[in-house]
Amino acid sequence: MSVALISLYHYDNFAMRLLFSYLKKHNIPVYYIAFKRMKQKATKTLKNDYVEMHDFHDQVTEEDIITLLRQIDNINPSLIGIGFKSSHLQLAKDLTARIKERFKAPVVWGGDHPTIAPETCIEHTDIVCVGEGFDALRELAGNIINGRPYDKINNLWVNKNGNIIRNPSRPLINDLDVLPFASYTSENKIYIDEGRVQEDKNIDYFGFGFTDAPRIVFYQTMTSFACPMHCSFCINSLQHDKFRRRSVANVIEELKQAKNNNPNLRWIFFWDNIFAVNKNWCLEFSEEYKRKIDLPFFTYSHPLCSDMEILVPLRKAGWTITVMGIQSGSYNLRKTLYARNETNEKILEAVRNMAGLRKVKSHKPYFNIYYDYVKNNPLEGKKDLAESLDLFLKFPKGFVFQAFNLSFFPNYPITKHFLQNGYISEKDIEGNVKTSANNWITTFDEKKEYRGFLRRHEYYYLLFSLAQYTLFPNFLIRIIERKKLFINRLGILYRLCRLFRFLELTLSIPKYRWAWDMFMLIPFRLKIKHRTLLRYS
Ligand code: B12
């Protein structure tokens, strides 16, 4: 009598590792099967960084599926859970069909896609978890194991031979401290890829370490759920869940345990949507973290949450890498299409604050700042792109520009807007297309034939990229733009970016420190054993 939780293309899946611990805490035997690893492959990026990689999902093979079915057979679970994002809807459907051919255990789907589009899910599976999974899954598993009916559990939709029961939602867990810590041990964890169980290759998302103790190098967690903002291209536009945060003491206790369990632990990644929210919490956290954990850490930032009274203590506590969404330099486009309220002045204040943090003494001498941009939005016109360039030219140099494709997830406000206006059709929505997860990051492919808006967009991304470089003067970028130099020779601009990136990376001592830290993440003994210099593959 147990539960098997299957995560698709996500070995590190924080949510499912948390659900694993939650079931375990309630004495429900549980297994975590990570099916296929999201890998990274070399690519041409426009980043002012060493990172020349982007995420990709390789094909599922028949051997992968047979291995999965064999593992389920060994476990013989009473309930099978599949957690996935929209891009893996097709895969979830295929796997569920194969599982149902062989096993009687009901299959419950949960995670981002089932939560935002349960209607498109429920016909393909027995149960769909809409929203928070902790108590819904606990109750479901408990009822199944004890032979009780399970069709009246809040947050669950149940498909009873084609008759759909849509139960109401349950209140959110308010006190997050009642949750156990996510499970990062090898207990009941199975990793499947390349057609077999990967006995010793639970490599993490970054490729520098592993997902389970004692070999974790990057520890991943969250101190809060939900987001105070509601951008139209983000899941938080749909789930108006209250922003909730764990106590500082609870977070520190988790990290202490992580340190004790992992002798090679080097970094903490806080995946909170925005970290620098709530001044009192952040100040208490900074103090405790510095005293008791003292490791460099990553957090996301937001232009509207950039109060130096919060940022400086965080930086002193060890904050070393951040990603902040700029998304576009056009206030009008941001406000009307992306539902973001920050003005360009506010963005400038925030980026100057970020750059100012480089001067604050911290665990590491470098502070890496990545600015995200929404790429390939056909509604971003000439004027918007020019405004974006104006904005980037005012940024303190030395940042890293990265752009991610505009993706259309079901029911997000931006998707509805594009559908209603006929800019896209149902086939362009994530989950309907097979998977576009290969296509997220700023890449440059000079062989591609850019026509129309794509050429102009790509041209501007190259100019934004040039704005990153301390050595590349802004007046030259302005001349290039004014005269539209190289608009038909994008390859030249790309090579210019590469040249300046090379100079910037080779002439900067903090960049060497960063590269050295990355190089040293894998101990020499393991470098030899796994025949790798920098990352595990
Ligand atoms: C942290 C994060 C990441 C981290 C993940 C770190 C980790 N170790 O897990 C990183 C940076 C690696 C990442 C990567 C990606 N991410 Co991301 N990420 C998030 C973020 C900010 C938080 C997710 C999270 O863990 N929340 C906390 C958990 C506890 O809540 P939850 O996920 O909602 O889970 C609850 C329920 O959904 C349910 N549940 C979840 N799984 C299951 C399974 C079962 C069986 C059941 C019953 C219930 C259930 O119970 C949970 C507890 O209540 C979300 C945005 C958000 N939600 O705020 C985006 C988000 C999930 N990411 C998204 C995307 C697109 C990606 C990428 C594809 C982008 C890319 N290629 O770079 C990759 C894909 C990774 C992969 N292979 O799956 C999208 C997904 C959109 C969608 N509709 O599918 C989101 C929603 C952001 C957005 N654009 O709206 N991401």
Ligand code: SF4
């Ligand atoms: S600020 Fe970030 S996490 Fe919050 S709604 Fe906007 S995109 Fe989503």
